[in-house]
Amino acid sequence: MTHDHDAPSSPRCETLEADQVSDWLSRHPDFFEGREALLASLQLSHPQTGGAVSLVERLIATLRARTEQAEGQRQALLNAARQFDQQAGAMRGLTLSLLQAESPDALAQTLTAELSERFGVAHMALWRQLSSGEWAQPPTHALDDDTDQWIADQRSTASGCLTLDAATAARLLPGTTLSGGRGAVTRLALGERHGYLVLAHPEETALPWIMEAENMSYLGDVVARLLLRTPS
Structure with a gap:
């Protein structure tokens, strides 16, 4: 008769939180070296369509979105600078005209x-x-x-x-x-x-x-x- 305390211990199932996985991968950036098949098999949702795409496609989409955002911010700064120059020019012209009043x-x-x-x-x-x-x-x-x-x-x-x-x-x-x-x-x-x-x-x-x-x-x-x- 085998007692429970004599039975070999079963492997413990441990659930990892997403933050734990993220933290571990950040500390082991070389994990995917030599595991190209694993990388190729990873599927993520596309940020616009919601369909499944590869990790590389998702990275490209993310980088494209960041590039577009940066371009929008750059354009907004340029527009603000042009507007400031126009306003400064108008105020300068007004001041010069007023200086001529006697x-x-x-x-x-x-x-x-x-x-x-x-x-x-x-x-x-x-x-x-x-x-x-x-x-x-x-x-x-x-x-x-x-x-x-x-x-x-x-x-x-x-x-x-x-x-x-x-x-x-x-x-x-x-x-x-x-x-x-x-x-x-x-x-x-x-x-x-x-x-x-x-x-x-x-x-x-x-x-x-x-x-x-x-x-x-x-x-x-x-x-x-x-x-x-x-x-x-």
Whole structure:
């Protein structure tokens, strides 16, 4: 009579997890050397069709997909670089044109024309506190205390960019025909005085890039410095 403890032990069946197999193969990269038949017999699913393909075909498909992804990323970077160059060129051209203005009114008129031609911005207002005896000529408007406080309140709730209705557009851009859209406002530091530059677009989406906050801030700095240097 044979007791269980006298019986030879059976081989233990051990289940390997996928991560264990992957880890082992990564530590033994030469495992498939001399086992070409095993490599040839391996079947994987195709990433697009789902059908069974050889390991080599799967590797080719994977490499092709990575190449296409890298090419897409490269093209996106090239497009971004071209766009940046175009924007930098447009801003440079605008700045050079503004530098030729010999008075605040000439500066405002040049700014209006340049914004329309280069950036597609057809609505602009320049609010500033005027010197004694100085008259406002559109798009320049005299900034009084009430308007100053109202514009400041609008900026504090909208971070410089706000949705326009007919009443808001008429207050920000006197004489405008806008009944909606988006407006961008930046404050001008004019020494002891200050002012506001207001741009508007009739649509709420696809705004001209010049109306983005960072670009508005830069444009406001340029305009403020030129206003300070040109005699009233």
